[in-house]
Amino acid sequence: MSAILFALLLGLPVTGTLLCAVFHTRRVLETITVICAGLTFLSALWLVTTVTQSGALNPGQGWLYADGLSAYVAAIVTGSALVVALYSTGYLRRQVRRRHVDGGQLWLYYLLLNAFLFTMMVVLLSNNLGVLWIGSEATTLATAFLVAFYERESSIEAAWKYVIICSVGIALALFGIILTYFSALHVVPASGNALNWSSLMLVAGGLDPGVLKLAFIFVLVGFGTKAGLAPMHTWKPDAYGEAPAPISALMAAGLVNVALYSLIRFYILVNKAVGGSFAPTLFIIFGLVSMGVAVPFILIQRDFKRLLAYSSVEHVGIIVFALGLGTPLAYFGALLHLLNNAIAKTLLFLTASNVRMAYNSKIMRKVTGAIKVIPVSATFLIAGVFAITGWPPFGVFVSEFAIVSAGFAGGNVVPTVFFIGFIAAIFAGFIYYTSRMVFGEPHPGIKGGDADTLSLLLLGLLLTALLVLGVFVPPPLQQCIETALTVLKG
């Protein structure tokens, strides 16, 4: 049973990649990508139910491993991949029609989209921390040409910075992993298994705490770079701003969660081995710094996609901060926020792409009166902005409220007050810019034209999901989060 699940989750994206490598017709590439992403998503849901019912899969010494946490994140990642695959079909058709994209680029896009999904699944399902590292570096490599997709000067610059900064980060993480391995060599009986998550957790108490603390700092910097924690976030606005919008969406909703997942794995391990407030304090500091750093850049922003990138830095900060608080309520808020942020970011990046198509610009000053030009997308835009800035009745409000309550209940009053202050300032910046984009008079000469019906339906679906999550957490999701929560508690 578990073998079938692993085979599906890893095999489907590989099959997608290989099939895309062979075919070159647009319609075939679209079909392959959508079907593979869809089936992978269904397999992830199957994984979630299996893990919720019967516990972690393959807890022995195999290469593959899945528990509540990996299943939950895998469901979020594959879900956003499916939405992005569906949206990409309409997006790329429009780009081909406008001659922004040729046949070769189309092929490369679908090929790398499948490969990207595969690399993320490798990270989420590997038992061995070294393989997890290989998967993480491979996510950077799979997305490098997607960031450089439009071959503008600015996109090559963004891709260069992206690959260089993330590779440096991940090299430091590798040193952290080697130190973890070193701390375990003397206590794990068979040394070949000393990098396996399942064996490390069994002997966590015997690991050398001094070495492990140092290892955690390197891992935090390394995977923090991948997740876009400040001050290692500098590649993020460039890469998100230059990549095609659906790719930015999948990076913000998928890749960020995969990087956070890796970070959480080490966090659990270090908390179990070292205890005390070492790792939680680091998380609270890095979380608040990321939120604080995002504030000025959101307030002075001109480019809508870069605005969303800084919002992503902020929300990674929120999640890491919540994990640092360390109470069950805070963990619950952090896990729920992984999902809420993923949905809201996908909604906003895809809406941004509709706006950009209509106005031929992503500079916010040039976009005015969207409600008259593209009424449907403009509605999604303003609703999405209220959602991401944490207003009821949207899901983000629920998870942020849980985090704030946990902060006050746990006695972390001062950090929580900062947390609220940053969120308020970011809300002000977002509303100032987007209200000007949505309302007012459009510049003369804007032809407009909204995206196709399928794309708009997808966005409507995402918005509905955020509304549902704002009212209540459905019981299956509740159960799934609780299973992930038991993993977090160690």
Next chain:
Amino acid sequence: MDPTNLQTVGLLIDILAAAILVTAFLVVSSRSLVFYIRLFALQSFFLGAVALLVVLGYGETHILIAAVLTIAIKAIAIPVVLSRVIERIHVRKEVDFSINIPASLLLCGGMVILADSVAHSILGAQRADAPAVSRVLSVSIAMMLIGLFIMTTRKKAITQIVGLLTMENGVFLSGLSITYGMPLIVEVGIFFDILVAVLILGVFIFRINKTFESISIDSLRGLRE
């Protein structure tokens, strides 16, 4: 292996580690892109030799493949790719600095001292009776710092790649020194990732050269707030 031979292996590893550190310093003091690449090839060759000695001296046969891959990929394939890149793009093959050579050398010397104290704290009490290769840990941490230093203070795109690879060499050496290398499949995966990364960065250099008519990262300043 009997103790005298083991001592010889230990001595050889020490000498090679010193040679690796010297190549890193020579890179820092070099002005020519061609030297950067040759010195990196030499450094990787020494690294591969250290790995071979670990196989010989400590019987860790699974490192053999890693040693061969180091020499094949890092000492031969990657330098060849990088040399092709700089031949094809016809640039001024000189490095631009933001910190001059004497100051750079002084800073890197400081980094070696820092690295040694970090290595002391990692090995802790185990250091006294540790085998020769674990003494190499200080060198490996120094390499990571120097690699990072090269990336931040040298301005050609190629020098950033060489800096990154120097860092990676440092990480690999640290793995050799304190854990006798990672499990085989992990090592192979890491090599694959590094090779692909260099190929992708090489393609980007061509494109940077085409669109910016230079491969200095100073021209990568378009994206700002």
